[in-house]
Amino acid sequence: MTAHDTVVEARGLGRDFTVSEGPFLRRRRCTVSAVHGIDLTVRSGEIVGYLGPNGAGKSSTMKMLTGILTPTSGSLRVLGMEPSRRRTRLARRIGVVFGQRTTLWWDLPLRDSLELARHMYRVPAADHARRLGRLTELLELGPFLDTPVRRLSLGQRMRGDLTAALLHGPDLLVLDEPTIGLDVVSKSAIREFLLRLNTEEGTTILLTTHDLGDVERLCERVVVIDRGSLAYDGSLDGLRASMPVPRVLTVDLAVPAPALEVEGARCVRVEGPRQWLELSDNPAAVIARVTRDHGVTDLTLREPDIEGVVAALYRGSARTGADGTRSLSG
Numbered sequence: 001m002t003a004h005d006t007v008v009e010a011r012g013l014g015r016d017f018t019v020s021e022g023p024f025l026r027r028r029r030c031t032v033s034a035v036h037g038i039d040l041t042v043r044s045g046e047i048v049g050y051l052g053p054n055g056a057g058k059s060s061t062m063k064m065l066t067g068i069l070t071p072t073s074g075s076l077r078v079l080g081m082e083p084s085r086r087r088t089r090l091a092r093r094i095g096v097v098f099g100q101r102t103t104l105w106w107d108l109p110l111r112d113s114l115e116l117a118r119h120m121y122r123v124p125a126a127d128h129a130r131r132l133g134r135l136t137e138l139l140e141l142g143p144f145l146d147t148p149v150r151r152l153s154l155g156q157r158m159r160g161d162l163t164a165a166l167l168h169g170p171d172l173l174v175l176d177e178p179t180i181g182l183d184v185v186s187k188s189a190i191r192e193f194l195l196r197l198n199t200e201e202g203t204t205i206l207l208t209t210h211d212l213g214d215v216e217r218l219c220e221r222v223v224v225i226d227r228g229s230l231a232y233d234g235s236l237d238g239l240r241a242s243m244p245v246p247r248v249l250t251v252d253l254a255v256p257a258p259a260l261e262v263e264g265a266r267c268v269r270v271e272g273p274r275q276w277l278e279l280s281d282n283p284a285a286v287i288a289r290v291t292r293d294h295g296v297t298d299l300t301l302r303e304p305d306i307e308g309v310v311a312a313l314y315r316g317s318a319r320t321g322a323d324g325t326r327s328l329s330g
């Protein structure tokens with residue numbers, strides 16, 4: 001596969017659901033449009049974050065990409081195949097991990113679960129042994145390969161699920177919230193592993209996440225979807241620049257004081273000795289001013305999380321990014 005191969009090609013992709021609404025006996029059938037008019041091209045070797053608020057249509061898109069759901073409009077090709085018609089063939093070339101579900105057998109040792117995955121994907125024994133050896137090393141599975149899955153921690157289970165999804169050497173890895181519920185160390189281990197997988201094996205990765213840390217560490221490109229349609233496709237910096245969401249500095253004063261007046265900041269909340277300042281200047285300059293003029297016991301700087309950025313996008317402040325990224329109003 002060359003670097004310019006297209007892995008995902010969606011044009012005008014849509015999925016409607018028919019649902020019953022209203023009180024009993026007066027129920028009406030109506031159509032919910034979960035996804036509509038999505039144009040998306042993902043090229044080989046990219047890591048793309050697919051972001052959006054709850055109910056935006058992320059899972060529905062992922063299910064169409066993996067062939068679980070059939071689109072109701074538009075066209076979709078994944079690795080040159082129409083997913084819903086070539087689900088089994090496609091499954092041999094993609095890996096899928098849903099962070100909140102496991103594909104591992106609860107009562108079996110991890111090693112046996114992975115052996116079953118080998119049979120499901122019909123991976124030759126020698127290939128399996130080679131890949132399992134490599135993944136065991138990279139994901140440090142050794143200490144718990146013989147532990148039943150039900151006794152694994154969430155972080156260990158996620159490493160097991162990633163291994164199961166990668167043993168057949170897929171070209172595309174689809175991840176739904178891969179770090180949800182994990183502690184900081186486990187999150188970091190998973191992110192570093194995914195980066196290595198991408199750079200060393202060229203695996204294309206498409207992931208949904210609500211964690212800005214995942215996006216910042218992994219995704220050069222983010223695609224934002226809201227209310228079923230594409231809202232942004234470009235870099236994270238471009239997204240941030242196109243809608244500045246203020247950073248907030250929390251200041252703990254030695255003694256309670258009225259709202260601080262500091263150049264480059266605006267006090268938005270006071271609670272006893274603690275104050276929250278929205279910054280319009282660079283944080284270092286504001287921190288220098290605050291500590292020069294006031295007795296401060298602690299300072300915390302909070303970056304806007306991805307939900308905040310996405311929410312701002314839908315308060316109508318989106319513009320076209322300076323780096324050529326685009327944003328469409330939803």
Ligand SMILES: Nc1ncnc2c1ncn2[C@@H]1O[C@H](COP(=O)(O)OP(=O)(O)OP(=O)(O)O)[C@@H](O)[C@H]1O
Nearest residue numbers: 017019032034052053054055056057058059060061
């Ligand atoms: N099987 C279904 N039947 C009816 N409506 C559905 C079905 N699946 C999804 N929807 C609706 O489609 C819309 C998009 O849902 P989807 O699960 O794709 O969003 P999401 O972005 O993945 O949300 P979350 O972040 O909460 O998982 C929602 O309004 C949801 O209620």
